[in-house]
Amino acid sequence: RFVEMELGGPRCAGLVLLLLLISCGQGRGADPINIWPMPKSVTSGKQTLLLSNDFVLNTQGSKYPDSSGILKDGFSRFLQVLRASHVADSNSSYSSAHFPVCKGLHVVILSPNDKLQYGVDESYKLSVTALGAVYAYLEANTVYGALHGLQTFSQLCHFNFKARVFEVRQAPWTIIDQPRFSYRGLLIDTSRHYQPLIMIKNVIDSMAYTKLNVLHWHIVDTQSFPLEIPSYPKLWNGAYSTSERYTMADAAEIVRHDHFLLTRGINVLAEIDVPGHTQSWGIGYPSLWPSTDCQQPLDVSNEFTFKVIDGILSDFSKVFNYSFVHLGGDEVNTKTAFRLKKKGLNESEAYQYFVLRSQEIALSHGYDIVNWEETFNNFGSKLSRKTVVHNWIGSGVAERVVAAGLRCIVSNQDKWYLDHLDTTWQEFYMNEPLTNITNPKQQELVIGGEVCMWGEHIDGSDIEQTIWPRAAAAAERLWTPYDKLAKDPRRVTGRLAHFRCLLNERGVPAAPLNGPGRVAPEEPGSCYKQ
């Protein structure tokens, strides 16, 4: 009705055509809906409305008290992100005369609970009508669904260079959205290189833009032990240097105190990788080494080893409050170690003994366990039924894991290891976690997937461009319903390029799409074409 009134006569029909031409020109022939990851259901129109310069948050009727400020923070970050892209010094004579004005966002959250946990309801509905002076409307069951809705809304807002305000084109919008998988992860590795706190926060911010929801923090490895463990205060002597460390307060700030992750709806999966990948532990406590010249895996014969693991997990449980802890268990070379005779175990039995005993310790601290796939491959039937098996070596593992009734996270290295620079974004996009799993009960056991940013050649200088845009390709695979995913990645090139440029605009150094990971642009040109 509004359309007919405003744009009724033949002259105005010409205006409609003009507006269409302009928007086509900006789309440059790409997918006209530039939202990443693609929501479950989207309808859009052809109208434009302008965002008021004092765009407000309205929570009338919401059941969520927001006493911890999660929604308020999310909303003010939304405004900051928009305003950092261009100065909105509105040309008021132009603006309100031409288009309806959107005064704010009305957010209604149905649940008062804001516990961020595995499987939390992340769904939302967003509608932006163009009828009169209005509020956009966002409804969600939890505040975390609302945060995703805000991210989607931010991607609908564009700077209007004529009116000098932000606008929503293609209104009215109706979006109904929810993730396909509950676990959508990104691994960072702070052992091979220390990542300054601010870099970790930058990565978390950009994860939220693409609706990833688990930061898998591979804290410790052979090379360095950067985290403070109050129960065993010499462990972080294994850091590279005095200043390449994280205090427990730093970890807590990321996870909890500052609500940093809460306000982005992201969980931290902390990992201590045992019994291999642990040489750095022994710098502070040499008795954890089998001997000074044979320094990993951890000494399975020494009770002190398990005391230390218990101490670490006890300290973890005070800070890392996700349902899961990752216990590693990969690439254990037992040839180098083990005084086993007194326990009457052979080497592979000792490996199993170590992993299972560590699992028991984690369970006693209230955690469910994630272990790398070698543990399943070697003694899958012995693993705790609460184990989530983390695939990495290759394809076909998830099938066997879910057939055995265990849960699984997919990270097959040939497609989802970000340190493999020759894996293109197209391959990241096409990697399907449910390949060859047809039984719906078994499909449910695949809780999601994760892209892994191993740190051998990654420090603060190159982590973000190695992660993005390829991690975003995987993020859509993990979020968007299977039927809405492109069967041919060429169909999403324009939309992903648009998202990569959006990341750049927000200060995230996402690399060009044309070429392998972390490639420099080949020549001068538009961001949207590179």
Added chain:
Amino acid sequence: MLLPLSLLTLSLSSLFLFTFSRPLSQGFSNSTINLDDSLVYLWPLPSHFTFGDDTLSVDPDLSLSLAGVGGNSPILTEAFQRYLKIIFKHNSRVSGDNLRGGLIYDIGELKITVNSDDETLQLGVDEGYSLSIARTDGYSVIGKAQIEANSVYGALRGLETFSQLCYFNYESKTVEVYKAPWYIRDEPRFAYRGLLLDTSRHYLPIDVIKQIIDSMSFAKLNVLHWHIIDEESFPLEVPMYPNLWNGAYTKLERYTVGDAHDIVNYAKLRGINVMAEVDVPGHAESWGHGYPDLWPSSSCREPLDVSKNFTFDVVSGILTEMRKIFPFELFHLGGDEVNTDCWSSTPHVEQWLQDQNMTTKDAYQYFVLRAQEIAISKNWTPVNWEETFNTFSSNLNPLTVVHNWWGPGVCPKAVAKGFRCIYSNQGVWYLDHLDVPWEDVYNAEPIEGINDISKQELVLGGEVCMWGETADASDIQQTIWPRAAAAAERLWSRKEATAAINHTLVTLPRLQYFRCLLARRGVPAAPVTNRYARNPPRGAGSCYEQ
């Protein structure tokens, strides 16, 4: 009160012989990295300083007290808030625990005195400052850090130095200053310390430009040379000629006048000037997308059509609009790499040349000089790339600042003729040359080949250039850093302090330290020792060794 000079006489040997009681890496095994306690981890190195062997703790509630006629400046209070975030970036207060158990911190207050309330940011503004950090002297209860400067911009430099002396002690969870007491008196060697950004070959989002401005202030660089436009794209709005930015790559890759103001203000708050460039008559093809008359012909599109008055109307219009945005006294008019073939091959231009009795070279000179006059009429000092000097030096306006880029030996010629000069020798200071290692950047010398002191003073300084052919938002910062920092110390620190020492033993670890400092402030500076710039670290290891 400025500190007495006698206190500040720098003994170079003290730089290397000093030992102090509190090793930074106490209790660590041999397999971890030890900072060399004999080095001064300040970048760029101050001109005069002394230090002791005391350790002082800094109150996480550090207060600011302002004095002097210029002390009451929002530039300072904003900067103090920024630096608090940098200095106290680790959470030193866990769930309400008072980790100091009621102890009083040694440094509770930072006092900043600014002696002038003139906040004009111009070339040669006084950036000097003195900084002292000392334990209480018995007359007051709480120790102080004090900065005194003649301008707010000097005070900003002092704040940066202060922040570099604050370390987080991971054991005590407090911020500490080592090797106190510190007495520093510092000032830059050159007034012009620039970095060029090119937003024509790739559009740089505003947030990215601001990140770069922040990082420049950490290295005490003070001029952002904004090469806004080139043949590939014209991203800036010019209200008088509203079709010019039709030459942008896309509608989304543009800067409004408001955006440009925002950048200039953001830079000013950090003591950084923005020098805008309009490169004429070459490198201007993108202008013609909005106004095809500016092309000699649609098939031969640059240099700009010298035969039309319209061309100069547009140049004048652009400069009029830019004058409202860019208050810096220097304005860059380019003038490099002008291939005049289009002029001689386009009939109406060729006819005009004949009518004017000009060769194409004459026309090049005519164009540059006419553009200079326009700039000067707007109270700007013109800067031109060296080709203009190399081709018709005797006719250049004597106000001209010659911007060297081709190679060594140009500034000596320019200053010999009385021109001022900016040094950007591409063999060492072009950051897009990825094969130039940090040592070559560091060892470049702007006054090389100039012996006469009065002529040396005509070298305003130097600039590292980040041309944008293969640099966009994804890789620009790691291409700039850490090599731009090497040039920044060359331009700031006294020549004697940065020459004739063993760079591998003394300078390299300091630069590695500064690179890690940048990383900790969120700047993706690349490893120092890589053979090629912006390459990833070669393997696992400490930031301080890569």
